[in-house]
Amino acid sequence: MTMEMKDSGSVVLTAYHPHSPARIPGMEQSFVQDIPPSHSPTSRKSLPRCRRINRMLSNESVPPPAFSRSNSQASMDSTSMEDFWCEVESIKESSEDGSEEATLLEFKPADEGELEAEWLQDVGLSTLISGAEEEDGQALLSTLTRTQAAAVQKRYNTYTQTLRKKNKHTVRDVRDIFGTSDSSPTFETVPVSPVPSNGIQLPGQKPVWKSVSSNSCLDCGLDKSSPSVTEELSYEVSFSESIAVLPKTQEWPKNQRFKKEDSALPKFIVRKSRFGLTEVGDLSPEDMKKIRYLSLIELTAFYDALGVELKRNRAERVRGRENGLFGVPLTILLENDQKKVPGIKVPLIFQKLLLKLEETGLETEGILRVPGSASRVKNLHQELEAKFYEDTFDWDQVRNNDAAGLLKMFIRELPSPLFTVEYLPAFITLVEKISKIKLQLQALHLLIMLLPEANRDTAKAFLQFLKKVVANEGKNKMNLWNVSMIVAPNLFIYKGKRANQQEMQAAATTAHIVRLLIRYQDILWTVPSFLISQVRKMNEAAMNNSKRQLMFDKGVRKLLRRKTMERERPERPEGAVTFPPYLQSDIPEGVIRVYAPLHSKVSMAIQLNSQTKAKDILARFHCENSHGSSQKMRGQIQSLHEIGGNIGQHCLDPDAYMLDVYRANPQAEWVIKPKAS
Numbered sequence: 307m308t309m310e311m312k313d314s315g316s317v318v319l320t321a322y323h324p325h326s327p328a329r330i331p332g333m334e335q336s337f338v339q340d341i342p343p344s345h346s347p348t349s350r351k352s353l354p355r356c357r358r359i360n361r362m363l364s365n366e367s368v369p370p371p372a373f374s375r376s377n378s379q380a381s382m383d384s385t386s387m388e389d390f391w392c393e394v395e396s397i398k399e400s401s402e403d404g405s406e407e408a409t410l411l412e413f414k415p416a417d418e419g420e421l422e423a424e425w426l427q428d429v430g431l432s433t434l435i436s437g438a439e440e441e442d443g444q445a446l447l448s449t450l451t452r453t454q455a456a457a458v459q460k461r462y463n464t465y466t467q468t469l470r471k472k473n474k475h476t477v478r479d480v481r482d483i484f485g486t487s488d489s490s491p492t493f494e495t496v497p498v499s500p501v502p503s504n505g506i507q508l509p510g511q512k513p514v515w516k517s518v519s520s521n522s523c524l525d526c527g528l529d530k531s532s533p534s535v536t537e538e539l540s541y542e543v544s545f546s547e548s549i550a551v552l553p554k555t556q557e558w559p560k561n562q563r564f565k566k567e568d569s570a571l572p573k574f575i576v577r578k579s580r581f582g583l584t585e586v587g588d589l590s591p592e593d594m595k596k597i598r599y600l601s602l603i604e605l606t607a608f609y610d611a612l613g614v615e616l617k618r619n620r621a622e623r624v625r626g627r628e629n630g631l632f633g634v635p636l637t638i639l640l641e642n643d644q645k646k647v648p649g650i651k652v653p654l655i656f657q658k659l660l661l662k663l664e665e666t667g668l669e670t671e672g673i674l675r676v677p678g679s680a681s682r683v684k685n686l687h688q689e690l691e692a693k694f695y696e697d698t699f700d701w702d703q704v705r706n707n708d709a710a711g712l713l714k715m716f717i718r719e720l721p722s723p724l725f726t727v728e729y730l731p732a733f734i735t736l737v738e739k740i741s742k743i744k745l746q747l748q749a750l751h752l753l754i755m756l757l758p759e760a761n762r763d764t765a766k767a768f769l770q771f772l773k774k775v776v777a778n779e780g781k782n783k784m785n786l787w788n789v790s791m792i793v794a795p796n797l798f799i800y801k802g803k804r805a806n807q808q809e810m811q812a813a814a815t816t817a818h819i820v821r822l823l824i825r826y827q828d829i830l831w832t833v834p835s836f837l838i839s840q841v842r843k844m845n846e847a848a849m850n851n852s853k854r855q856l857m858f859d860k861g862v863r864k865l866l867r868r869k870t871m872e873r874e875r876p877e878r879p880e881g882a883v884t885f886p887p888y889l890q891s892d893i894p895e896g897v898i899r900v901y902a903p904l905h906s907k908v909s910m911a912i913q914l915n916s917q918t919k920a921k922d923i924l925a926r927f928h929c930e931n932s933h934g935s936s937q938k939m940r941g942q943i944q945s946l947h948e949i950g951g952n953i954g955q956h957c958l959d960p961d962a963y964m965l966d967v968y969r970a971n972p973q974a975e976w977v978i979k980p981k982a983s
Contacts, residue, residue, distance in 0.1 A: 389675055390791040390813045396677050397718065397795060400711075419468025421618065422461045425606070430599035434462055445847035446599060449840040453546040454600075457607035536573045537744065541835040545748045546607035568786045571825055572743055576832060580966045582920070582959025584833045586755075586762060587982055589841075590954030594759070596841045597833060601755035604837070605732070608749060614739045617731035630691050631655045633719040636760040646695075649982075651763040655694060658701070659713045660771045667706035668774055669781040674792045678708035686712060714796045717768070724765055724797060729753055733798070737815045747826055750819070754830045755837070769827045776824060790820040842952040842971070849952070898968055900946070902978035905931040914965040920946040921960035927978055945981040948974045957981050 426434050433443030450458065540548075576583065586594065609616040627634045629642070631653075639653040647654065667673050686708055693699040704712075717724055725733060736749040754762065772789055779785045784792075794816035823830065900923055901909045907930055912923055923946055948956040951973035958967065968974075 387791065387813055387817070389788060390795060390817060393675075393792050394795050394799065397799065400680060400683070400715065419465050419472075421620065422465035422468070424620070425461050425602075425618075426458075426465065428599075429458070429602045430596070431458065435465070442844075442848065445844045445851065446596075448847045449600075449843040450603065451544050451547055451607075453549075453607040453611055454544070454603045457546075457603060457610050460610070461606070536575060539574050539576045539744070539747075539829065541576065541832075542579070544604055544607075544836045545752070545834075546604055546611045549608060549611035549745075568825075571821070574744070574747065574826065574829060576829055578959070578961055579835070580963040581835065581970070582962035584835070584838060584956065584959065585831050586833055588957035589833065589838075590956075591759070593841050593845075593954045593956075596844055597837050598756055600837050600840050601752045605749065605752040605756065608752065609732075609735075612740060612745070614735060617735055618729060619727045619731055631694055632687065632691070632716055633721065635721050636764060637758075640760055651759075652767045653764065655690070656713075656716060656764060656767065658694075659709055659716065660767060662701055662704060662709045663706065663713065664771065664774060667709060668778045670706045671781070671783050673706060673775060673782050673784060674710050674714070674789060675784060676707050678705060678711040682708050683711040683715070687715065714793075717796050718799075724761055724768075725753075726757065726761060729756060730798065733819055734812060734815055737818055738812075743822075747822060747829065750822055750826075751830055751834065755833070765823075766827070766831060769823055772824050773827065786821055786824060787817070790817045790824065794820045845952045845954070896965065896968070898964070898976050900927070900976045900978060902927050902931070902944075904944075904979065907931050912964075914968060916963070916965055918964045919960065920958045920962045920964060920967075923964065923976075924960070924978065943981055944978050947977045947979060949977055950975050 423435055426432060430446055431443050447455075447458070589597065606616050628638055631639075636653065639655075640650065643650050643654045663673070682705070686704060690699055690712070723730060732753060733750070736746050736753070740746050740749060754765075757765065772793065775782065775784055775789055776786050794813070797820065798812075798816040896914050897911055898914060899909055899911050905927055907927070910927065910930075912918070912926070924944060928944075945960075946958045948958055948967060948971060951971040953971060953974065
């Protein structure tokens with residue numbers, strides 16, 4: 307199966323560095339010196355400023371980038387990027403008139419070895435730095451694939467070599483960590499054979515695929531009439547292991563340019579296995595934390611397999627405002643909002659702006675592109691800050707283009723970018739250095755898994771709105787590429803150091819990234835099954851370590867002797883259900899007891915067979931409780947949850963085959979309750 311797009315799969319750009327809208331005049335000065343004589347000041351003044359910038363970046367006035375992995379240029383034709391530069395100019399003007407605060411993120415240089423130390427801490431392996439025998443670190447190491455273990459060892463080697471050069475404290479030899487006897491170790495890692503979606507590899511069992519139907523796969527394509535080829539994505543094997551088997555002689559396509567037509571993007575599907583699919587909100591926060599650890603390790607291994615450097619920014623944390631709406635960190639905004647609306651995941655002001663635009667602005671021609679009045683937006687900004695939480699703000703007075711301006715302002719004024727300062731270079735690199743759309747999408751998928759919860763939930767709400775804008779293209783005249791060009795500078799131009807001429811050529815790159823985010827968002831919010839499998843193995847390893855610890859704990863042994871007639875149950879994870887004694891008897895193989903606290907019939911023993919799905923169990927409970935369910939349950943969408951055992955908490959796909967899930971986690975409890983919003 308080939309994954310290349312015709313004439314659009316590969317672009318190569320110069321290295322991208324963030325820059326501040328407030329410093330664009332400095333960039334303009336650097337452009338002027340390279341303008342050919344034909345571009346006199348008189349002729350420049352006759353053009354709109356955004357067109358002048360665009361012309362400066364055309365091929366006739368910009369020298370080729372120094373980077374030469376291929377000879378391709380990273381740009382669209384100058385007219386196709388005009389909206390991007392007009393948006394940049396609009397951002398600059400809004401910052402100059404004082405409507406946006408000019409807090410700058412400060413970047414500090416990293417000492418040799420510090421980046422590796424931070425990487426080890428970010429992936430949950432601080433034990434390798436401290437030397438402590440932490441169970442979580444040991445459990446994580448025991449689940450790594452061959453390429454993941456190689457990525458960890460490479461960073462740890464660099465870290466230890468740096469410490470030795472600096473004559474710092476004694477460090478553990480990498481051979482002690484990976485159990486090897488020479489400098490070319492053979493890793494004790496998990497096998498790379500396919501694993502069932504959302505489960506663990508069962509002995510002798512091969513993944514079973516469902517036949518194609520409307521509900522059996524995740525279909526990512528905005529244009530159903532698109533002539534592009536449909537390609538299938540697999541979550542069964544880690545992305546980096548798949549890359550490792552590619553032929554070494556593969557060359558990147560050269561002289562390719564972006565095509566702005568929607569049909570230029572391939573159509574991908576993710577076929578459901580017997581375990582169904584899992585979205586990011588379906589797992590417990592504890593397990594999602596482990597997903598983030600594993601995602602960073604996998605992303606690093608993925609880039610290593612492609613021969614691409616995974617670049618990270620190292621920024622000083624800038625403390626934003628602690629109250630108000632704009633310029634406040636997402637986490638603080640949510641803490642304040644959750645006092646008013648418990649459990650909320652997206653800031654209230656952001657939700658209200660999206661709702662306003664969805665109700666009245668989706669059909670407005672040029673929405674997002676046509677700027678609102680700068681003076682009105684400034685006044686609305688100040689009025690919102692004063693009246694929003696008092697519920698006295700009049701939303702009927704807000705025009706659609708002004709609401710769009712406020713929405714973009716909110717994103718730009720976040721103290722840290724929505725996609726985080728640390729990994730913005732990785733977003734750019736995935737397009738600059740990776741040619742195939744499928745590989746770009748896999749890298750993008752892992753980067754989304756890395757986002758903090760608040761950033762990920764807010765980004766999801768924003769991308770869902772943008773998808774609705776594109777769906778109304780017939781009336782608002784905003785297609786996928788138009789929307790991507792307008793949104794890109796708001797997401798990827800952030801308060802930092804000034805960009806130079808070649809760095810500004812990343813405009814097409816950032817627009818392409820936004821296009822991928824909008825087009826394939828349904829895929830990006832699905833947790834790859836191989837990561838879930840590794841989380842299960844981590845939890846099992848941690849439980850086994852805890853059991854061994856208990857066996858040798860003298861205090862516990864004495865306690866057990868005093869209570870010989872009692873059976874101590876292990877601590878139950880949050881959300882687990884305590885069953886009455888008559889329900890705690892041994893249950894035969896293949897039979898599960900399902901608990902439904904909001905139904906009149908609170909429990910039921912279910913005999914599983916190879917065709918029993920989660921939705922069948924839900925239907926059975928609904929049928930038997932149709933007249934006696936509590937008022938609280940009515941109107942809520944109920945889901946079957948897997949709790950405990952080798953998973954914290956897992957909301958199951960209605961199409962999951964329960965016998966397979968049961969065999970993957972026989973110690974779990976099964977509870978019907980509303981799905982977390």
